Amino acid sequence: MKVLGLILAGGKSENLGKLVYKRASAALPIAGKYRAIDFTLSNMVNSGIIKVGVLTQYNPRSLMDHLGSGKEWDLDRKKGGLFILQPYIGFSGEYWYKGTADAIFQNMTILRRGEEDYVLIGSGDHIYKMNYSDLYMYHFSKGADITLVTKELDDTYDISQYGSVVVDENMKITQFYEKVENPPTRRAFLGIYFINKHLLMELLYSTVPNGGNDLLLDVILPRLDELNVYAYDFKGYWRNIKKGIDEYFKINMDIINDRNVREELFYQNGKVYTKLKDFPPAKFTSNSEVINSIVADGSIISGSVKNSVLFRGTIVKAGAKIENSIIMQGTVIEEGAVVKNAILDKDCHVREGQVIIGEDELVVLEKRTII
């Protein structure tokens, strides 16, 4: 499969508030040991894509630190490998990425140089597991110019937040409604594109210099009539953390509460790879009471933990109570403290007896908060 993978990871995602003050949303820690981008990146690697470009712009430090040389994904390669594509100052000026199409346009070299015939464009914010080989075969068999991955969303999603797709009996896309109230279908576009490389290059050359900076709105949608754009139906679990803090929280809870989700995300279609941290196994002491939670390596638990996610190296001391919460790496909850309905970012410190309870909405503590 000669496919170039591109991951859009530059967005600001204001909906995530404090969680993205100091990181790109693609670098948001999730499910005890991962960062959001691990899912799309692992999907690509598991599907045999060995050349991946990650487009970054907003707060990239932690993302870059996480990706490193791409070693954890077997992307430290002589042929292919991982490319970080960041905005740069060129001979004729500075160019921040003005949109998704512009971002790819400015990195045309990676498209021009490779021997790949296809480009798969994904997002660093999506949590799902997918074997792209099926998508490749589908694209092929339909004779499509562009295939967009879509999913029939159930009513746990707010459909007005997604692009809605109308297809004919062959799954060819005839109409597209971007984020409208009461769209005609619940089939939503998942932000995953599969496209012939030379076509993409041509489209970008003819659109971006004329001010069209968005891949979907400016490049693809105006040409729905002239191009063969097909919808691929994805049936698995798919969520977008960018939709907000509640959505982010819900994904974590789905992973705790539903064994099928865990099974699908972590064991089907290959593994999810992430940066190794070499922590020892989690330790449960004689006072620990852990119910319905996921616990990562390096944690030491002496208190009670219920319906929560404990990231690597978290410490919950005796008498502390944690409920419905996400506790990120290196956070320490001292004796007798209570944390409920909260997200505690990395390296927070909750002192003895402190109480943090989210009543109507989740409490979010920024990285390194001391209470």
Add this chain to the structure above:
Amino acid sequence: MKNVVALILAGGQGTRLGVLTEKIAKPAVQFGGKYRLIDFTLSNCVNSGIYKIGVLTQYKPHLLNQHIGIGKPWDLDRKDGGVTILQPYYTEKKGVWYNGTADAVYRNIEFVDDYNPEYVVILSGDHIYSMDYNELLDYHKAKSALATVACMEVPLSEASRFGIMVTDLENRIIEFQEKPKQPKSTLASLGIYVFQWSFIREVLIEDAKNDQSSHDFGKDIIPKIIQTERVFAFPFDGYWKDVGTIYSYWESNLELTRPIPPFNIHDENWRIYTHSKEMPPAYIADSTKVKNSLISEGCEIYGAVSNSVLAQGVEIGKGSVVKNSVIMSNVRIGENCYIENAIIAENVVIGDFVKIGVGEFAESKLNKKVYNSEITVIGMDSIIESKVEIGKNCVVGIDKIVNKNLNSGEYI
């Protein structure tokens, strides 16, 4: 530490670990949840800044070779140095196995010569300890020694299991007793040596010519060189363990689950590195009780676990109880089982309503020397069918299917 080469002896079988080392070398046996025994020594090396390492293998090395690979988890995939597996090889005349620890090093003189080091550190691949070898080397240099042996005080009752040193006031070794019946001191050798390479190189060549020698560092080399050369004892007072028996293997695993364990695997400044599988965090379900235990990634726990060490990817079904046990990676335990005082090796599958470790102790019918405690051992890849009851001190071999009850002391 550029002028140091470490050689890790990892060829031993570890016969007293019985079925645990039937298929794999002792240094490859899992320990402490996610580790294998050799990880401790390899991590000591890299944490001490030693990046030129040879691992000498002989007995069933496949899993060990696979585990070490090119040494990536330990940052040993290097341009200069790194880790090299040194296995017995065929020469022009004939193939020879390593015949003793000194012989194994003697046969790899060329490997060490290539690095042209000033010092060589000889280590064992099956000990559990954290030691900064810089301290050992500094001591060696400060004493202007030709050889230094790391030693530890042991209880008099155990002294006859070790090589025992008698030292003068300056810590110079003046007498050495290998596993003495009547020890003259309680200072025991840990099997960790530093040598001046140019010196020990000549000694090894000399020893190889001697038909009377058993070519062993403890039995032959050390007793010989202390007679004429400056050989010192380096006092080590940290935790050190050679998990030689089933009981001590089980006990030292369980020690890690104590509130303040004697050996700290949580030390951020002395990480223990390993080649681990990429797995999601452990899931602990509703209505469970997990106490005093180490739980590794990829575990799915629906039952109760106490005083136990669980390696990666262990699944424990609803209503099952696991107590005082060591469960290695990818073991699947069904529902409503009761498991106590057991060591269950990798990839074992256990059905529902199985009981292990029940009844009264009985002497082993297989091998009283190896199996002499209440601990029941289940070998790799075996299957225990539903409703089977297995007593204490039982042994299930590798790749067996157990479909009938085993009384205490029995084996299959």
